[in-house]
Amino acid sequence: MIQGRDEDEGCCCGGHEHDASEDCGCGSHEGGCCGDHGGGCCGGGCGHNASDDQIRMFIVGPIETDCYAYVSEGECLVVDPGNSGAAIARHLEDVRVTTIVATHGHGDHVGGAKALRDATGARFLMHEADVELAGRAGEASELGRSYDDDAPEPDQTIADGDVIELGTASFRVIGAPGHTPGGIVLLGQGTADGVAFVGDTLFKGSCGRTDLAGGDHDALMATLARLREEIPARTTLFCGHGDSTTMMEELEGNPWLQPGAASDGMH
Ligand SMILES: [Zn+2]
Ligand SMILES: [Zn+2]
Numbered sequence: 001m002i003q004g005r006d007e008d009e010g011c012c013c014g015g016h017e018h019d020a021s022e023d024c025g026c027g028s029h030e031g032g033c034c035g036d037h038g039g040g041c042c043g044g045g046c047g048h049n050a051s052d053d054q055i056r057m058f059i060v061g062p063i064e065t066d067c068y069a070y071v072s073e074g075e076c077l078v079v080d081p082g083n084s085g086a087a088i089a090r091h092l093e094d095v096r097v098t099t100i101v102a103t104h105g106h107g108d109h110v111g112g113a114k115a116l117r118d119a120t121g122a123r124f125l126m127h128e129a130d131v132e133l134a135g136r137a138g139e140a141s142e143l144g145r146s147y148d149d150d151a152p153e154p155d156q157t158i159a160d161g162d163v164i165e166l167g168t169a170s171f172r173v174i175g176a177p178g179h180t181p182g183g184i185v186l187l188g189q190g191t192a193d194g195v196a197f198v199g200d201t202l203f204k205g206s207c208g209r210t211d212l213a214g215g216d217h218d219a220l221m222a223t224l225a226r227l228r229e230e231i232p233a234r235t236t237l238f239c240g241h242g243d244s245t246t247m248m249e250e251l252e253g254n255p256w257l258q259p260g261a262a263s264d265g266m267h
Contacts, residue, residue, distance in 0.1 A: 051072065051168055051169070051191035053070065053071060053072045053167070053168070053169055053191045053192060054069075054070075054071040055068055055069070055070055055071075055195070055238070056068070056069040056071070056091070056092075057069075057238075058084070058087075058088055058091065060081070060082050060083040060084045060088070060112060061082045061083030061084070061108050061111060061112075061147060061148075062083075062108075062145060063108050063145070063241070064241060065080060065082035065083065065108045065109060065240060065241060066080070066238065066239060066240055066241060066242070067079065067080050067081050067082055067088060067112070068080065068197060068238055069088075069091075069092055069095075069097075070166070070169065070171075070188075070192065070195070070197075071095050071167075072166050072167025072168050072169040072191055072192070073166075073167030073168055074095055074096055074167065075095070075096050075098050075166040075167045076092055076095040076096060076097045076098065076099075076166070077097075077098070077099045077100075077101060077164065077166050077171070078092070078097055078099070078100045078101070078116060078122070079100075079101050079102075079103060079186065079197045079238075080101075080102060080103055080109040080110070080197075080199065080240060081100060081109075081110070081111075081112035081113050081115075081116045082107070082108045082109045082110065082111050082112055082147060083108070083111045083112045083147055083148050084112050084115075084148070085111075085112030085113060085114065085115025085116030085117070085118075085119065085148065085149075086112075086115045086116070086118075086119055088112060088116050089115070089116050089119035089120050090119075092120070097116070097120035097122045098122050098123070098166060099122055099123055099125060099164060099166060100113055100116055100117060100120075100122050100123070100124045100125065101124075101125045101126065101158070101164065101171075101184075101186065101197075102124075102125075102126040102130070102134060102151065103176075103183060103184055103185070103186070103197060103198070103199025103200070103201075103240060104126075104127070104130050104179060104180040104182055104183040104184070104199050104200060105126065105127075105130025105131065105132075105133035105134035105137075105151070105180055105182055106133070106134075106137075106141075106180060106200070106212075107134075107136075107137035107138070107141055107145065107146065107147035108145070108147060108240075109199065109200075109240060110126070110134045110137050110147070110151035111137045111138070111146075111147025111148040111149060111151075112147075112148050112149070113134075113149075113151045113152060114148075114149045114150065114151065114152045115148060115149065117152060123155040123156060124151070124152055124154050124155050125154055125155065125156050125157070125158045125164065126151070126154045126157065126158065126182065126184075127157060127158055127159060127175070127182030127183070127184050128154075128157040128159070128182060129177070129180075129181040129182030130180050130181060130182025130183070130214075131151075131153070131154060131157070131182070133180065133182070133213070133214065134150070134151035135150050135151055135153070136150060137149065137150050137151050138150040141212075142212060142213060143212075158173050158184065159173065159175060160173060160174060160175030160184075161173065163189070164186070167191070168190050168191040169188060169189070169190045169191045169192035170188075170189045170190045170192065171186040171187060171188055171189065171192060171197070172186070172187045172189055173185075173186060174186075174187055174226070174227070174230060175223075176198075176199070176201045176223045176227070177216065177219045177220075177223060178201065178208065178210060178215070178216055178217070178219040178220025178221070178222070178223045178224075179199070179200045179201055179207075179208030179209065179210060179212075179215060179220060180200075180212075180214045180215065181214045181216070181219075183199055183200070183201055183208075183223070184199070185197065185198050185199065185201060185202075185227065185231075187230065187231060187235070188235075194232075194234055194235055194236060195235065195236055195238065196231055196235050196236070196237050196238065196247075197238050198227075198237050198238065198239055198240070199239075199240045200239075200240040200241070201220070201223060201224070201227070202224065202227065202237060202239065202250065202254070202256075202257075203239050203240075203241065203242055203245075204237075204239065204242060204243050204244075204245040204249070204250070204254075205245075205250075205253060205254055205255075206254065206256065207220060207224060207254070207256040208220060221256075221261065224256055224257055224261065227257075228251065228257055231247045232247065233246070233247045233248040233251060234246070234247070234248065235247045237250065
């Protein structure tokens with residue numbers, strides 16, 4: 001039986017069976033059709049990746065915070081819902097949002113956490129050292145800005161070495177103090193290998209500022225020195241603001257990642 005097969009689109013893998021001798025049009029696999037991905041058409045000749053994980057990005061709030069949703073096997077981790085939590089939830093109705101993580105406690109990264117948690121029932125995780133700061137996200141900050149709401153108390157605190165799992169992906173927590181005391185970086189493992197969420201610790205060509213409350217220049221320099229060692233060069237870095245980059249690019253061009261770097265950060 002052939003289900004939903006579109007002859008012009010190559011193989012559909014939607015339930016039909018064929019063997020290597022049958023020309024299904026995929027052209028790229030031997031010995032029967034993929035079979036390991038449920039329903040739907042391959043489209044591109046069954047050249048699917050080892051995983052179907054997805055990263056979605058939302059730019060939220062007055063200073064354009066990058067909020068990310070990482071989806072694996074229908075489970076979703078949201079990183080830094082800085083604003084517009086209810087709207088983010090509406091854009092994620094097709095997946096199960098199980099975990100919300102703040103890379104640090106600044107209002108522009110946690111202001112939407114409460115609304116997103118209320119809408120999804122997901123657990124909210126952050127580092128203990130920034131909980132107090134995050135609890136004041138709805139008040140005007142020292143920069144005079146305020147965000148949707150105070151962050152809720154975390155359901156669980158996370159610290160260096162913890163691992164957050166979803167679907168076939170997992171993220172290792174790397175403690176990254178400096179921009180704030182409770183900053184973290186999430187380094188992908190499993191099907192999330194090659195992905196890191198770096199918050200405001202590291203940006204394309206620069207690093208996080210340390211002149212706000214709780215900022216610590218020496219701590220940030222130590223964190224950056226550690227990230228140099230721990231994040232593989234091939235990793236894509238998803239930053240808290242602006243464009244993503246790669247560790248390779250930053251190792252080559254970011255002055256704060258050079259050995260002995262000790263200048264002031266920019267953001
Ligand atoms: Zn920040
Ligand atoms: Zn920020």
